[in-house]
Amino acid sequence: MKTINNVVCSFCGCLCDDIEVNIENNKIVNVKNACSLGLSKFLNYNKHRILKPRIRKSKEFVNVSLEEAINECVKILSNANYPIIYGWSNTSNEALRVGIEIAELIGGVIDNTTSVCHGPTIIGVQDIGESTSTLGQIKNRADLIIYWGSNPLHAHPRHLSRYTALSKGRFIKTRKERKVVVVDVRKTATANIADVFIQIKPNSDYELLTALRYAVNNGEIEQDEVAGVPVEKIEELAEMMVSCKFGALMFGLGLTMSPGKHRNIEAAIALVTDLNKYTKFVILPMRGHYNVTGANNVTCWITGYPFAVDFSKGYPYYNPGETTIADIIARGECDAALIVASDPISHLPIESARKLSKIPIVTIDPHETPTTRVSRVVIPSSYVGIECEGTAYRMDGVPLRLKKIVDPPDGIISDEEILKMILSKLKGD
Amino acid sequence: MKILIKNGYVYDPLNKIDGEIMDIAIENGKIVESISGEVIEIDAKNMIVMPGGVDLHSHIAGSKVNSGRLLRPEDHYKDIEKKTNIRRSGVGHTIPSTYTTGYRYSEMGYTTVMEAATPPLKTRHTHEELNDIPMIDKGCLTVLDNNWIVLDYLSKNELEKCAAYIGWILNAVKGYGIKIVNPGGVELWGWGKNVKTIDDQVPPFNITPREIIRGLCKINKMLNLPHTIHLHTNNLGTPGNYRTLIESMKCVSDLSNGSIILHVTHVQFCGYKGYSWITLSSGAEEIAKFVNENKYVTLDLGQIVFGDATTMTADGPFQYILYSLSKNKWINSDVEAETSAGIVPYRFKKKNYVNAIQWSIGLEIALLIKDPWRVFLTTDHPNAGLFTSYPKLIAWLMSKKAREKILEKVNKRAKSKMILPSLEREYTFYEIAIVTRAGTARALGLKNKGHLGIGADADVAIYDVNPKEINPSKEYKKVRKAFRKAAYTIKDGKIVCKNGEIAENIFGKTYWVNVDIPKDLLVSTISEVKGKFEEYYTVKMENYAIHENELLKSAPLKINSNL
Numbered sequence: 001m002k003t004i005n006n007v008v009c010s011f012c013g014c015l016c017d018d019i020e021v022n023i024e025n026n027k028i029v030n031v032k033n034a035c036s037l038g039l040s041k042f043l044n045y046n047k048h049r050i051l052k053p054r055i056r057k058s059k060e061f062v063n064v065s066l067e068e069a070i071n072e073c074v075k076i077l078s079n080a081n082y083p084i085i086y087g088w089s090n091t092s093n094e095a096l097r098v099g100i101e102i103a104e105l106i107g108g109v110i111d112n113t114t115s116v117c118h119g120p121t122i123i124g125v126q127d128i129g130e131s132t133s134t135l136g137q138i139k140n141r142a143d144l145i146i147y148w149g150s151n152p153l154h155a156h157p158r159h160l161s162r163y164t165a166l167s168k169g170r171f172i173k174t175r176k177e178r179k180v181v182v183v184d185v186r187k188t189a190t191a192n193i194a195d196v197f198i199q200i201k202p203n204s205d206y207e208l209l210t211a212l213r214y215a216v217n218n219g220e221i222e223q224d225e226v227a228g229v230p231v232e233k234i235e236e237l238a239e240m241m242v243s244c245k246f247g248a249l250m251f252g253l254g255l256t257m258s259p260g261k262h263r264n265i266e267a268a269i270a271l272v273t274d275l276n277k278y279t280k281f282v283i284l285p286m287r288g289h290y291n292v293t294g295a296n297n298v299t300c301w302i303t304g305y306p307f308a309v310d311f312s313k314g315y316p317y318y319n320p321g322e323t324t325i326a327d328i329i330a331r332g333e334c335d336a337a338l339i340v341a342s343d344p345i346s347h348l349p350i351e352s353a354r355k356l357s358k359i360p361i362v363t364i365d366p367h368e369t370p371t372t373r374v375s376r377v378v379i380p381s382s383y384v385g386i387e388c389e390g391t392a393y394r395m396d397g398v399p400l401r402l403k404k405i406v407d408p409p410d411g412i413i414s415d416e417e418i419l420k421m422i423l424s425k426l427k428g429d
Numbered sequence: 430m431k432i433l434i435k436n437g438y439v440y441d442p443l444n445k446i447d448g449e450i451m452d453i454a455i456e457n458g459k460i461v462e463s464i465s466g467e468v469i470e471i472d473a474k475n476m477i478v479m480p481g482g483v484d485l486h487s488h489i490a491g492s493k494v495n496s497g498r499l500l501r502p503e504d505h506y507k508d509i510e511k512k513t514n515i516r517r518s519g520v521g522h523t524i525p526s527t528y529t530t531g532y533r534y535s536e537m538g539y540t541t542v543m544e545a546a547t548p549p550l551k552t553r554h555t556h557e558e559l560n561d562i563p564m565i566d567k568g569c570l571t572v573l574d575n576n577w578i579v580l581d582y583l584s585k586n587e588l589e590k591c592a593a594y595i596g597w598i599l600n601a602v603k604g605y606g607i608k609i610v611n612p613g614g615v616e617l618w619g620w621g622k623n624v625k626t627i628d629d630q631v632p633p634f635n636i637t638p639r640e641i642i643r644g645l646c647k648i649n650k651m652l653n654l655p656h657t658i659h660l661h662t663n664n665l666g667t668p669g670n671y672r673t674l675i676e677s678m679k680c681v682s683d684l685s686n687g688s689i690i691l692h693v694t695h696v697q698f699c700g701y702k703g704y705s706w707i708t709l710s711s712g713a714e715e716i717a718k719f720v721n722e723n724k725y726v727t728l729d730l731g732q733i734v735f736g737d738a739t740t741m742t743a744d745g746p747f748q749y750i751l752y753s754l755s756k757n758k759w760i761n762s763d764v765e766a767e768t769s770a771g772i773v774p775y776r777f778k779k780k781n782y783v784n785a786i787q788w789s790i791g792l793e794i795a796l797l798i799k800d801p802w803r804v805f806l807t808t809d810h811p812n813a814g815l816f817t818s819y820p821k822l823i824a825w826l827m828s829k830k831a832r833e834k835i836l837e838k839v840n841k842r843a844k845s846k847m848i849l850p851s852l853e854r855e856y857t858f859y860e861i862a863i864v865t866r867a868g869t870a871r872a873l874g875l876k877n878k879g880h881l882g883i884g885a886d887a888d889v890a891i892y893d894v895n896p897k898e899i900n901p902s903k904e905y906k907k908v909r910k911a912f913r914k915a916a917y918t919i920k921d922g923k924i925v926c927k928n929g930e931i932a933e934n935i936f937g938k939t940y941w942v943n944v945d946i947p948k949d950l951l952v953s954t955i956s957e958v959k960g961k962f963e964e965y966y967t968v969k970m971e972n973y974a975i976h977e978n979e980l981l982k983s984a985p986l987k988i989n990s991n992l
Contacts, residue, residue, distance in 0.1 A: 005971075006969040006971045006972055008972065017968050017969050017972045018969060093557060097561070101517075104512055104517065104518055105512075122499065125499065125500065125760070126499065126500060126501075126502055127758070128758050128759075129500060129752075129758035129759040129760040129761075129772070129773075130760055130761075131759070131760075131761040132760070132761065132762050132763075133761075133762060133763035133764070133765070133769075134550065134762075134763065134764050134765045134967070135765070135967050136765025136766060136965070136966055136967040137619065137763045137764070137765045139765070139967055140619075140765060140766070140965065141619055141620070162967060163967055168964070169964075169965075170577070170766075170964060170965055245620060246619070246620065273759065276621060276749065276761070279621055280618075280619065280620055280621035282761075282763065296499070297492075297495055297554065298557070300495050300498050300499050301490075301494075301495050301498065301526060301527045301557075301558050301561060302517075302519070302526055302527060302528065302561060303518075303519070303520065303526055304498055304502070304505040304519065304520035304525075304526045305499075305502060305505070305520075306499050311512075311518065313511075314511040314512050314518060315509040315510060315511045315512065315518045315519070315520070316505070316509070316518060316519065316520055316526070318502055318505075391553065391557065391979070393554070397492050397551065397554070397762075398550060398551065398967070398968060399551060399553035399554045399557070400553075400968065400972055401553065401972065401975075401976070401979065
């Protein structure tokens with residue numbers, strides 16, 4: 001048996017890098033330090049695998065060679081007028097770099113899952129900036145921790161123990177030295193361990209954030225309650241924010257995907273920015289997939305924009321709402337799709353998903369998903385961080401190198417290698 | 430590929446060649462004595478031949494640069510680059526995408542660029558972007574002055590261990606040198622505070638900015654690094670800060686034995702006299718006097734260019750001040766146990782009193798410092814201006830008339846306070862070659878760059894302007910035009926640009942220092958540091974280090990330390 005230390009977990013945006021994995025005969029037999037989600041990925045990744053490339057012929061899938069699958073993919077992409085290339089939050093930066101070059105070459109649109117999760121966060125930042133930090137800054141300094149519209153105990157189980165409320169830092173060492181506040185529409189598991197829980201009326205985050213900002217800047221709120229929260233409680237929270245030494249506001253999809261969207265985020269950022277007049281305060285999004293942050297970064301440095309980039313004019317063009325894939329599909333504009341490391345049929349709005357299933361799809365993924373079921377071509381790939389190396393960015397932008405710890409099944413190669421084969425065929429090399 | 434550049438006027442200051450007509454022979458990516466056989470001949474008659482440009486301070490890659498890109502879609506819409514058969518597409522304007530960055534440098538005849546600041550924890554990101562910048566050689570300076578483990582060692586005066594740790598970091602993250610950014614002040618910014626003088630205490634480290642600068646200056650020598658410490662001073666962008674600058678330069682005076690030991694960067698931003706923005710004036714005369722008298726310092730300008738910029742620096746507190754003044758959008762991004770970063774879009778305006786004074790300070794310093802080997806041309810891209818403005822700066826330095834053209838349009842009160850209108854000096858082509866390539870290559874310690882001697886890297890720029898016929902003082906527009914689009918850029922012996930257009934998409938090397946540290950010292954230091962590291966950081970020490978194969982073209986410089 002062999003033990004590998006300091007393995008980076010490729011499940012959520014926490015990218016915990018202290019995982020210990022025991023391997024026997026190329027099989028993961030034991031995992032230490034991971035949360036239940038990470039553990040489940042390490043132990044079960046090999047279930048529901050796709051082991052052979054396949055093409056849909058008439059109505060049935062037929063297993064084919066990798067070369068044949070690549071040829072079919074190239075045929076579909078080169079015959080398309082306005083192809084979309086989508087996914088990327090569950091693969092390496094290296095794979096995405098190739099994906100962007102493919103999109104540029106064929107004049108398609110490249111988008112990542114940010115489109116349907118933290119897209120509003122990015123638009124909020126583009127509007128007014130943000131005061132942020134890496135997670136270690138919170139671990140070392142934060143005496144006030146606020147989770148807003150996110151439930152890390154379930155979605156990012158080690159976030160609190162590694163980076164925030166329960167972590168041990170240089171200046172702040174214990175839970176007792178930190179105040180924890182949860183703002184949510186229901187009493188979540190995280191709310192149960194908070195010092196203060198503020199239950200907000202659904203869909204009224206913008207109002208509460210605006211009221212808080214007003215209170216922080218010494219305004220007197222005339223209503224008795226805002227967003228279902230008594231004014232005394234708002235003033236109390238404002239006071240906690242102003243008087244802390246280092247505050248951190250972390251928010252999830254409860255804020256990005258409720259009505260108001262990027263306006264909610266702007267309100268949250270503006271609140272945090274104002275707080276820096278009085279103390280130190282930062283804001284961080286709770287990013288879901290393990291490399292969605294990397295996907296934004298790579299797309300941004302190559303094209304200037306972090307998601308939803310349209311190359312149909314021969315240069316990068318970005319306009320969320322127009323160049324985001326859910327909208328392109330809903331308008332019925334795209335005529336082929338390359339999906340990498342994602343499952344849009346499951347997570348797009350139902351109308352878009354239905355339309356997507358009508359066009360030829362090439363999917364590169366290690367395992368079966370509803371998207372692979374409706375694809376024209378399916379090419380299986382290896383798992384980054386388990387069966388191949390790659391770079392990924394933690395939710396706070398800290399870049400980490402993911403390791404290869406076991407060999408992939410016979411004949412299975414990485415997303416990056418598959419995409420390079422497609423690119424080279426498209427170029428006619 | 431063999432190339433013979435024939436009959437050009439060669440400016441090669443490191444070899445004391447000042448506009449002589451010479452042939453330059455290139456073989457296997459190097460300058461050689463002579464070549465024969467099948468040769469590509471370039472007729473450089475009536476043209477200028479110089480070594481490829483070397484920029485020692487520019488923000489082109491890494492998390493802060495990319496945050497700036499993300500922040501400003503409005504900036505990209507107006508400046509697009511289409512894909513061609515040779516080049517990838519991209520966008521500008523103030524913060525170009527990676528490919529566009531490489532192409533635009535190359536089009537101006539630049540062949541080497543140093544990214545000026547990268548926090549170790551995020552340097553993997555910096556290298557990923559550098560991997561995607563074509564056309565140029567590159568490297569990155571590592572921000573180390575507010576690093577907790579470094580501060581812990583410096584405060585205990587354990588210099589040898591500190592040096593070993595810094596050597597380890599540079600090896601681990603593939604950095605090129607020691608960058609200092611508002612020493613002590615950025616650590617305090619972790620609490621929303623800052624320092625005001627170089628003798629302020631930085632709790633809880635029980636250390637002052639003076640002690641940090643001196644400690645790192647000593648360590649730089651102990652490690653025998655090719656570049657000096659690279660200092661962004663305290664109080665940047667604050668009226669009255671020329672005194673902080675002079676004190677910072679003075680504070681290492683006893684550490685020099687005649688050699689250059691300190692580089693102060695974007696000096697324009699620390700050349701402010703006066704007590705407020707209303708009374709702001711230029712500290713250029715005092716700074717130039719000090720630098721003229723003290724040979725151990727080099728500077729780069731950080732010259733203001735009127736128009737759009739995106740300010741970005743690890744100096745978080747300074748960026749907060751700029752945000753408070755401008756109310757433009759603001760990004761702050763702290764990095765645990767290391768540093769911070771701030772970003773604020775900004776537009777420098779001719780009619781703005783402060784901006785006009787800022788503009789004059791850079792040029793005054795450049796014109797008042799006698800030795801061009803110690804003052805270099807930069808805009809601290811994209812802070813004071815864009816690197817694509819370098820041809821404008823060249824014209825301002827070479828032509829009083831070009832400066833007067835701007836002076837006609839600047840804020841009148843500012844003009845009345847400037848000494849710039851009285852300065853007659855005009856740079857020669859030889860001096861331009863020093864401040865844009867020979868001097869910068871020498872300051873960086875890149876021995877094969879910045880000159881055209883036998884064995885040098887075949888990085889060459891050819892500009893279509895006849896130095897014997899033109900009068901740059903009067904015909905500065907022709908000079909500007911020639912430097913904007915090089916007739917030829919040759920990189921590693923390949924013609925990569927022709928008539929200012931990309932002819933071949935190539936990738937350059939990434940330089941970093943591979944410091945040899947005595948094994949016992951390294952092992953004991955690392956074992957001592959490991960526990961602390963895991964207390965301070967949220968990543969494991971093993972995962973902090975970058976493997977050489979993560980760099981597209983790794984070019985380590987083997988350094989024998991004095992440890």
